[in-house]
Amino acid sequence: MQPRAVDAAGAAHSVAGADARIVSLVPSITETLFALGLERQIVGRTGFCVHPRDKVRAVPKVGGTKAVKLDAIRALRPTHLIVNVDENERDTVEQLRAFVPHIVVTHPQTPRDNLALYTLLGTIFGREDEAQRLSTALEARLHEAAAHSFAAQNVLYLIWREPWMSVARDTYIAAMLRLVNWHTLPDVYGGRVGAARYPTLDFDDAPWLAQxxxxxxxxxxxxxxxxxxxxLARDPRLSGKRIELIDGEMTSWYGARAIYGIDYLLRQTAAA
Known part of the structure; x- marks a missing residue:
């Protein structure tokens, strides 16, 4: 019996042939597809899919992760479209189902979930060996992080301003930060999807800010x-806080990037 892989939406996918034509609407997935050696089968990507820089330039753009150009995708005649629960709009995906035969839904929520993601993509597109190499590398980084003893830190991870926005504790970002014993505030959980996963903040009404x-x-x-x-360093409400820039790709991109992201966080803690 032909192997089948089950995606985050519970849909089972058979192994694709060598003639698969893939459009990715997820920047970190696009990077991962290249890491799996699928560059000849990637026919479309978003404008935010910028890695690997030397290779994505040759792949046509189909808009953004949310502002998707349906006609551009239709013209590429994809056999497979890869989307993500957080990054892509459900209505857009449903419209794409009308003419894309196979839609693969992804939703990693923790660094370890990348192991299943590698297996999913490796199985569908016949790149099991490459997927195993990624899994081995990620397992090594996870083991390295677990072997360290990090001082606990409460962190406010800001992703937007006007209004200020942060991340809930059940997001992938928060899970990455926990690998080095950094715990996000406010202490809220947003559920599987929705704006609550990325809460808005008012520094004047945030008693937890002192922590x-x-x-x-x-x-x-x-x-x-x-x-x-x-x-922000001059803002009296943040007096005494350490304020620093952080590479969002290293903390929020899953797939192959998670391997480098864990290395990055280990270096950040070593430099603290």
Missing amino acids: VDRVLLSSEPYRFTAAHRDA
């Missing part, structure tokens, strides 16, 4: 800069 040890300004989706960091 924050460090404020992390992510490079995405909002591109915080040194100017933002310096302005």
Whole structure:
């Protein structure tokens, strides 16, 4: 019997042939597909799919993760479309089902979930050996992180301003940070999907702010800069907090990037 892989939506997928034509609407998945050696089968990507930089330039863009150009995808005649629960709009995905034969839904919520993601993509596209190599590398990084003893830190991880927005504790970002014993505040949980996963904040109505040890300004989706960091350092409400920039790709991108992301966080703690 032909092996089948089950995606995050519970849909079973058979092994694709060598003629598979893949469109990815998820930047970290696009990078992972290249890591699996599928560059000849990737026919479309979003404008936010920027890694690996030397290879994605040759792949046509089909809009953004949410502002998707349906006609552009239709013209590429994909056999497979890869989407993510958090990053892509359900209505858009349903419209794409009308003409894309296979839609693969992903939703890693912890670093370890990447192991299942590697297996899913490796099985569907016949890259089991490459998927195993990624799994071995990730397992080594997870083991290395678990072997360390990190001082506990409460962190405010900011992803947006005007309004300020952070991350709930059941997001992938928060799970990555917990690998180095950094715990996100506010202490809220947003559920599987929805805006509650990325709560808005009012510094004047945040009694938990006193418990924050460090404020992390992510490079995405909002591109915080040194100017933002310096302005927050002058804010009396954040007096005494360590305020620093952090590479959002390393903390929020799953797939192959998680391997480098754990290394990055280990270096961040070593430099603290």
